[in-house]
Amino acid sequence: MTVAAALADLPTPCLILDEARMLRNIARLKTHLDGLGVALRPHLKTLKSVEAARRVLKDGNGPATVSTLKEAEVFAAAGVRDIIYAVGIAPQKLPRVIALRGAGCDLAVVLDTRVQAAAVAAMSRAVGDAIPALIEIDCDGHRAGLKPDDPEIVAIGRILHEGGAQLRGVLCHSGGSYGQVGPEALADFAEQERAAIVAAAETLRAAGLPCPVVSVGSTPTAHFARDLTGVTEVRAGVYVSQDLVMAGIGVCTPDDIALSVLATVIGHQSERGWTLVDAGWMALSRDRGTASQAVDQGYGLVCDVEGQVIPDLIVVGANQEHGIIGLRAGSTATAPDLPVGAQVRILPNHACATATEFDDYAVLPADGSAHIARWSRFRGW
Amino acid sequence: MTVAAALADLPTPCLILDEARMLRNIARLKTHLDGLGVALRPHLKTLKSVEAARRVLKDGNGPATVSTLKEAEVFAAAGVRDIIYAVGIAPQKLPRVIALRGAGCDLAVVLDTRVQAAAVAAMSRAVGDAIPALIEIDCDGHRAGLKPDDPEIVAIGRILHEGGAQLRGVLCHSGGSYGQVGPEALADFAEQERAAIVAAAETLRAAGLPCPVVSVGSTPTAHFARDLTGVTEVRAGVYVSQDLVMAGIGVCTPDDIALSVLATVIGHQSERGWTLVDAGWMALSRDRGTASQAVDQGYGLVCDVEGQVIPDLIVVGANQEHGIIGLRAGSTATAPDLPVGAQVRILPNHACATATEFDDYAVLPADGSAHIARWSRFRGW
Structure with missing residues (x-):
C-alpha cells in the first residue's frame, strides 16, 4: 500500500506523524550527546503522547522533562519515574507535586525566588518529604532565572537546603538560541549556556551548598554543543519531530520534519494564484515562528501527499478553517495542479503549537x- | 462571595467566561438586527459549547452557522435543526452531511466551484435527498467565493438546481471588515457586503434560478449595518464573547469582553519590569491579531482578578507555558505589585483562538x- 493510498x-x-523520521531524529541527538558523555533528559511537551514517550525515553521510564503538571501526571501514570517540571512553581501547585511524589515519581520543581523556595521548604517539612528543587538560571536574558553571579542564588539555596527541601541543583534554558543561525553561532551559544550554568553551580558549591544536577537545554544548543x-x-x-523554525536556523532540514498536517483542497482563487484547503489556523496554529527568519514559510511549507516538499509552495x-496556499513572493516556480478534493501535507512552523491542535496522531509506521x-495525545494543565 | 474568592x-x-457580559453582547446584536428586520444566524465556532449555544440561539434549536462538521454533529445532537456549514465543502465530506441530514438536521453546504456542485448534485441523486447548497460570493477579496457578476454563479446554480440538489441561495463573509476601524468605515463595509450579495442573488434570479437565502456575515458589519x-x-x-481585536476596531470596548484567562504569578525579572505568569501561548494562543492595530495588546491585556483592566499592562x-507581563512601550503608568502566587486575568486578542486552548469554561454566572x-467545550473536525 502506498502512503497516498x-x-x-x-x-x-x-495530523500525520512519520515514525521513521522521528526515530532518526531521536537517534541523531542520542549519538551526539553520547559522544559528549552527557545524559539526555528529553522534554515531553512537544508530542505529549505516551506512545511517543516510550520511543524517546531510555527504558521508557525516564529521565524526562515536562512543562505542565498534567504532563507529569500522565507520564507518571505511564511509568515515568524521574521528571523535572521545568516551569517556575506556583505555591498553589505544590499539593499536586506532593501527590505525584507520593505515588512514586521523583518529581523535581524549578524556582528562582525566595518566596517559592520558602513555600517548597515549608511544604517539605509539613509532609515530611524533601521536595527536590532546582534553581533557575538566566543564561541569555530570554525569560526567567537568576544571573549566574546573583547572590540570590545562595540565599535561595540556603532556604531550600536548610529549610527541609532538597537542593538538587541548577537549570537553565537557552531560549535565545532560537535566534541564532548555523553551526558556529549555535555552538557559541551552547558554550555561553554551559559557562553560565557551570558558574551558577560553582556559586552554590563555593557557599558550601550541594549542586548535584547541572542541567542545560534547548534543541539548538543540544545539537551543536562541542563540550x-x-x-x-x-x-x-x-x-x-523537528519543525520549520528548527530548519530555518540550520538544526535540521525540512526532510527531517516528522509532523505534517494532511489537508484537502476545497477551492481556488485563480486570479490570485491561491488554492484553498481545509486546514486553517485551527489546524496549523497561529504560530508564525518563521516570520522573523531568512525564509518566511507563512503558516507552513506544502508537500505532496507522499511528504515531498513542493518548491516554494507555502500557506500564505x-x-x-481555511488555509490559503500560494507560491512564496518572488518565486519563479510553477504551482502544481491541485484540484478540489486533492490532498496535500503541510509542514509546521512550530511543532509544539501545531500538535496541540489535535487529539491524536495518524502514524506512518517506521x-x-x-x-x-x-x-x-493530551493537553491541558 | 467575591469574584476573587x-x-x-x-x-x-x-478560561473564565463572564456570563453577564456574554448575555449583554447577545442582546445588543439582537436588538440591532431586530431593528433592521433581519434574522440572525449565530456562528457557533467561537465558544463551541452547547451550554453557550442555548443562550445564543432562538429557542435553542437554530438557525446556526458552523465552521466544521464536528460542530454540526455536536450541535445537531443537542437539538439544533437548521445549520449552515460555512466552509467550502470537500466532496469527501458529503457522507457526513448526508448522515446529519438523515438524522433530522437541515444542514446546508457552501461551495464555489463546478466540481463541488457536481459532487453535491450527484450525492443528492444517489441518496434521494436534495442537499441544500449556497454559492459562496467574494465581497471583499478576502478569501473564497465568486465575484458577484461572475458567470460561474449561474453555471454552478444550474448544476445544483437541475442536477437534483437544492439551490438555496448565496452567502458571503466580509472578513476584510476586520481591517476597518470605526462606525463610519464599518457601516460602509457593511453596505459593500450587502451590495455584493444582493447583486449575486439578482444574477441567479435573472437566470431564472431560485435564491431564497441571501446571507451575509461578520461581527463588525453585523453591528454597524444601517440597511x-x-x-x-x-x-x-x-x-x-467579543475580544481585543473587536475592541481595537471599535466594535466593543474591553469591558465588553466576556472571556479571560486566569493566571498565577510565578516570578519576576525586576530589571526588565517583567512579571512572569503561568499562562503562555499554550493558554493564550499564538494569535497576535492586535499587532497590526493602532494599539498592540501583545498577547493580551491584563486585568485584576475582578476583571478590571490594569492600565497599559499587557502580555509583552x-x-x-510562560507569559511575560509588562507595561506597554512608552507607558508612564505604574505597574501594580503582583507577588508570586497572585492571580490576574488576561483578555484575549482573538476569542476563537484562545478559547480552543481549553476544554471548558469556568463560568461566572449572570x-x-x-x-x-x-x-x-469541544474542538476537532
Whole structure:
C-alpha cells in the first residue's frame, strides 16, 4: 500500500506523524550527546503522547522533562519515574507535586525566588518529604532565572537546603538560541549556556551548598554543543519531530520534519494564484515562528501527499478553517495542479503549537507498511 | 462571595467566561438586527459549547452557522435543526452531511466551484435527498467565493438546481471588515457586503434560478449595518464573547469582553519590569491579531482578578507555558505589585483562538452569585 493510498481515507485536517523520521531524529541527538558523555533528559511537551514517550525515553521510564503538571501526571501514570517540571512553581501547585511524589515519581520543581523556595521548604517539612528543587538560571536574558553571579542564588539555596527541601541543583534554558543561525553561532551559544550554568553551580558549591544536577537545554544548543564539561544533563524537546523554525536556523532540514498536517483542497482563487484547503489556523496554529527568519514559510511549507516538499509552495494566509496556499513572493516556480478534493501535507512552523491542535496522531509506521496507527495525545494543565 | 474568592481555588491557567457580559453582547446584536428586520444566524465556532449555544440561539434549536462538521454533529445532537456549514465543502465530506441530514438536521453546504456542485448534485441523486447548497460570493477579496457578476454563479446554480440538489441561495463573509476601524468605515463595509450579495442573488434570479437565502456575515458589519434590504439573514460569531481585536476596531470596548484567562504569578525579572505568569501561548494562543492595530495588546491585556483592566499592562511576550507581563512601550503608568502566587486575568486578542486552548469554561454566572459553573467545550473536525 502506498502512503497516498493509506492517507486517502483519513478525514482532514489530520495530523500525520512519520515514525521513521522521528526515530532518526531521536537517534541523531542520542549519538551526539553520547559522544559528549552527557545524559539526555528529553522534554515531553512537544508530542505529549505516551506512545511517543516510550520511543524517546531510555527504558521508557525516564529521565524526562515536562512543562505542565498534567504532563507529569500522565507520564507518571505511564511509568515515568524521574521528571523535572521545568516551569517556575506556583505555591498553589505544590499539593499536586506532593501527590505525584507520593505515588512514586521523583518529581523535581524549578524556582528562582525566595518566596517559592520558602513555600517548597515549608511544604517539605509539613509532609515530611524533601521536595527536590532546582534553581533557575538566566543564561541569555530570554525569560526567567537568576544571573549566574546573583547572590540570590545562595540565599535561595540556603532556604531550600536548610529549610527541609532538597537542593538538587541548577537549570537553565537557552531560549535565545532560537535566534541564532548555523553551526558556529549555535555552538557559541551552547558554550555561553554551559559557562553560565557551570558558574551558577560553582556559586552554590563555593557557599558550601550541594549542586548535584547541572542541567542545560534547548534543541539548538543540544545539537551543536562541542563540550559540556561540568554539565550533568541536557534537556531538549522539539528535536523529536523537528519543525520549520528548527530548519530555518540550520538544526535540521525540512526532510527531517516528522509532523505534517494532511489537508484537502476545497477551492481556488485563480486570479490570485491561491488554492484553498481545509486546514486553517485551527489546524496549523497561529504560530508564525518563521516570520522573523531568512525564509518566511507563512503558516507552513506544502508537500505532496507522499511528504515531498513542493518548491516554494507555502500557506500564505490562514483563517480559522481555511488555509490559503500560494507560491512564496518572488518565486519563479510553477504551482502544481491541485484540484478540489486533492490532498496535500503541510509542514509546521512550530511543532509544539501545531500538535496541540489535535487529539491524536495518524502514524506512518517506521516499518514502511503504511498501515496507519493512532497514537493519542493530551493537553491541558 | 467575591469574584476573587470564587476564583482563588481554580487551577491555572483557566478560561473564565463572564456570563453577564456574554448575555449583554447577545442582546445588543439582537436588538440591532431586530431593528433592521433581519434574522440572525449565530456562528457557533467561537465558544463551541452547547451550554453557550442555548443562550445564543432562538429557542435553542437554530438557525446556526458552523465552521466544521464536528460542530454540526455536536450541535445537531443537542437539538439544533437548521445549520449552515460555512466552509467550502470537500466532496469527501458529503457522507457526513448526508448522515446529519438523515438524522433530522437541515444542514446546508457552501461551495464555489463546478466540481463541488457536481459532487453535491450527484450525492443528492444517489441518496434521494436534495442537499441544500449556497454559492459562496467574494465581497471583499478576502478569501473564497465568486465575484458577484461572475458567470460561474449561474453555471454552478444550474448544476445544483437541475442536477437534483437544492439551490438555496448565496452567502458571503466580509472578513476584510476586520481591517476597518470605526462606525463610519464599518457601516460602509457593511453596505459593500450587502451590495455584493444582493447583486449575486439578482444574477441567479435573472437566470431564472431560485435564491431564497441571501446571507451575509461578520461581527463588525453585523453591528454597524444601517440597511440590509435584500438580505435575509446575518451571520456573526465572535460578538458573543467579543475580544481585543473587536475592541481595537471599535466594535466593543474591553469591558465588553466576556472571556479571560486566569493566571498565577510565578516570578519576576525586576530589571526588565517583567512579571512572569503561568499562562503562555499554550493558554493564550499564538494569535497576535492586535499587532497590526493602532494599539498592540501583545498577547493580551491584563486585568485584576475582578476583571478590571490594569492600565497599559499587557502580555509583552509568551513562551509555551510562560507569559511575560509588562507595561506597554512608552507607558508612564505604574505597574501594580503582583507577588508570586497572585492571580490576574488576561483578555484575549482573538476569542476563537484562545478559547480552543481549553476544554471548558469556568463560568461566572449572570446572577452575580460567583458560584462557578463549568461549561464544557469541544474542538476537532
